[in-house]
Amino acid sequence: MRSKSKIFAVLALLAALLPAAGAFADEVNIYSSRKEALIKPLLDRFTEQTGIAVNLVTGKDGALLQRLKSEGMNSPADLLITADAGNLYRAKAAGVTQPFVSEALTASIPETYRDPEGHWVGLTLRARPILYAKDRVDQKTLSTYEALADPAFKGRICIRSSDNIYNQSLVASLIAADGLEATETWAKGLVANLARPPKGGDRDQIKAAAAGECDLAVANTYYLAGMLKSQDPAERAAAEAVAVFWPNQDGRGTHVNISGAAVTASAKHKEAAVALVEFLATPEAQAWYAEANGEYPVGEGVALSPTLAGWGPFKADDLNLGRLGELNAEAVRLMDRAGWR
């Protein structure tokens, strides 16, 4: 009898504690600019392993940030998942994120790919090298981003417009490495070397190089990976006509960026949210996540897909990616002055 009443007492105590426990342990709400198919299977795996439900809202970067701002502390979101350190920086600057500490993440994600104040971490790595038309370019003539302003490349380069954050981040990395003045001179030289006014996305630059409109394109490699496994034979053929050149290997390394996650300022399930980010940084999740997106893992020692492995190893610029956000406004103004449309 006594033990039975003890059990009841324990049950009553547990029942009293449950709402509090449930408030941080039963769900994570995500706002994500990544396509559902490219992240959902991982979230399902997390739920299977932990019993923590994950609710996913997807949208465009600008719209999600606007939504976080207008919802303020009433936002149901616990995590923001987005591409480009510039977007993570914008969210932090808008005050919709908060710092979080995780020993597991500090151990698994290089410092370069984490916000110095702990508001966000990178979860996949994307590289933005030079792609060249195999039949027209001798890769020995290629060296650095800086060299793209060389008159030898007049009329031979394709790159998308300056309103795209990938190019803004690339220019920010050049400002960090070479300074404002040298980078402005460089941007003017690059614009003078363009084969056509900037138009389209990264895939369009690759297609233009394959079609002979230009000899060199600057693009993120996951677009090339995506085109190589495209259902469309024309897209596959275009991708096969170009090769990857890793610039700046004798110096700071190739420009890279991340997709990553930030804990929101309004997070009601912070512990569960951090647990999910830790899960996404495990080698098993990293391998799937990088592969599904055609990106690189952020951590070391994760196997690459045959396509990515085939492009060979490369040295990545070790600039802390938080700098890309800090220098974004400067980069945008500079590109404008240089006539980069």
Ligand SMILES: [Fe+2]
């Ligand atoms: Fe992209």
